[in-house]
Amino acid sequence: MVTKRTARLALISSLSAATLIGLTACGGSAPASTSSEDKGLIGISMRFIAGNSWLSTMSDGALKSGTAKGWTMEAVDAQGSAQTQIQQMRTFINKGAKAIIIEPVGDRNVAGGIDAAKAAGIPVIVVNDRVSEELAKKVACNVHDDGEATAELVGAKAAAAAVAKKGENSTINLYIQALFPQELVTESRENGFMAGWNKYMEQHPTVQTKRIPNNYGEALPDKTLTAMRNVLSGNPDVDVVFNQTDVVMPAVIEALKGAGRMDQNGKTDVILAGFDGGMEVIKAMAKDPSSHVVADGLNQPALQAAYAVDEAIAAVTGAPTGKCEGSPATRILPPLAVTPENASQYISDSLAFAGAE
């Protein structure tokens, strides 16, 4: 006999399911897999897709690039779990994928997936983040940008703008709005930026640089806003801010406004430098030649993805691109920093992060 409680539960469950399906449908997200003239399947396992707009730009770029070349592409989200990524790689092997592209969750912990693909004779391409040298030698190609070299370009341009503004015999207060404490990407961007900054300052020995200790926003806008507000309270005379990701640039700008260092029209005497090529930042730079953002480092997620697809196809067809070289086989994107003068070249309405497609 169906009790009243059971009936109610069934009703609630049905309503919930209907609501969820409705919401899912409203989201307008198409399945990651797209079939075309079936040259074969290329599987892509991303560290994250949901919740990471930079990585979802990369994933979309790979799907678009592979589909345009006649391959069936399927992208899956490992949600930051190495175990999930290994499982996804095994699933691709079982589905008969011709090649697998991974944006690895960790440098060593995806070894099980790479070994399984190697045993099945399926080439693996590693994109963006790196794996250990031992694993890197087992894959067909390692595609990544040179974050440190890009940050070095940004550092040099920020230093030039700071010296031009403050002049010789001045002290420049430099603050880096960092991502995560003791994390590789954060450190490489900081080291690169400081290398470029210091190299420029060697030619201006009378200029002193005073570093304000880093604070960490974990690439989250609200945490960055709090971190920046606190830093600006203690250091109201900051001159230069290197914001390590454009994802949180609105938070940095709002904090400057709140501290009275920027007016409501965006006029400020603080020099800003960014990274990642967030499209809104690039558009703002292009719009105003005297933009407060003097340089932005591009790591071109869509281009990295396209290179990874090219290398995957090359590994399957046996026709090398000739651009993945060395041991471990590596293809590196050239470093690139955008300035207000050339920002208009990088504007695209189809990308959330600037760069070639």
Place this chain on the structure above:
Amino acid sequence: MATNTPAPRTQRLFHSLPSALSSLRTFTASLGSKGYLLAVGAIVLLVGSALSQHFMTSRNLISVLITASVVSVLAVGQYLVIVTGGIDLSVGAVAAVSSVIAGLALQQGTPWPVALLLALLTAGLIGIFNGLMIVYGGITPFIVTLAMMSIARGVAYMLQTGRQVAIEDQGFLAAFTGNVGPMPAPVMIALLVTIVFAVVMAQTRFGRRLFALGGNAEAARLSGLPIKRDIIGAYCLSSLLAGLGGVMIAAQLTEGSAIIGEGYELNAIAAVVVGGASLFGGTGDPVSAVLGGLIIAVILNIMDLLGIQAQPQLIVKGAVILLAVLFTSGVGNKLPGALRKLLFQQRYTGKPAAEADPVGAVPASDKEEADARH
């Protein structure tokens, strides 16, 4: 010959310090959990002023208040749920989804009051859904709101579709980031929310019923109180306030974003428990929850002003929560006595029986224990 000379100064100090501490403890205890919060707050302010010249500036204090305003609003909502003996883990995700909805609506040219209404309506509906699942689905609040945390975040991601949802509506920005008199709007909103719900909890039947529900749900039900309706109401209000918090942070960031509000649920819970509420329900008040959140925000601000690294900040934050809960719950008052007792007992029982008693007499209880072992 006995003399009437005064005791030496150090001796007087030795005697007066414990008595002063005791008086302070009695005084703060008489004020209840708010007394401890105010005392801790005063100490924190003094320490902050001593350590950083920038701390007591109006700009810094206003900045701390603006930062704490969002968590304060969320903490009041969280309190309404915790007082019933429940918990709401979905508030951070609800804040994110309402920020994205408000942002998208504004981008479509919707008038800002309508966009605000849409965001709050969505948040309220999520809360009603949580309440229905708890009351009629028979699922524990922890699980329902944990699931909703994931669902709401997923919906926010899908609505945002990876793009920045910039907010440029000046009316909306002025309403949530401008000044109301001498104070910034977010601070005034948080203040208003706190006062309204302090009155609701202290002066209305609904507030009293929430206390009764948290104190003993079964007794409340047998007394004929509408506990199902009240639970749904509490979760609806919690989500509604989370939605308001989301809109506030969206205005401060000039964007709606699916990645905002991560960890806000824990910050709100921390604020409530530091404010002296019990997770078992039936105690506390919204004002204390807000004070708890403020103390945490001020301590983090001081550490940032001093340039303390992120890792030790986490340790300090955790320690502050533990200590604050110890004292606001009243256990801290008994702690010195309990420690003394523990140390004394260890010393007493630590000695061998023969050493403790030269004639070899074994206390009755020890003898029984020894017999039982044999």
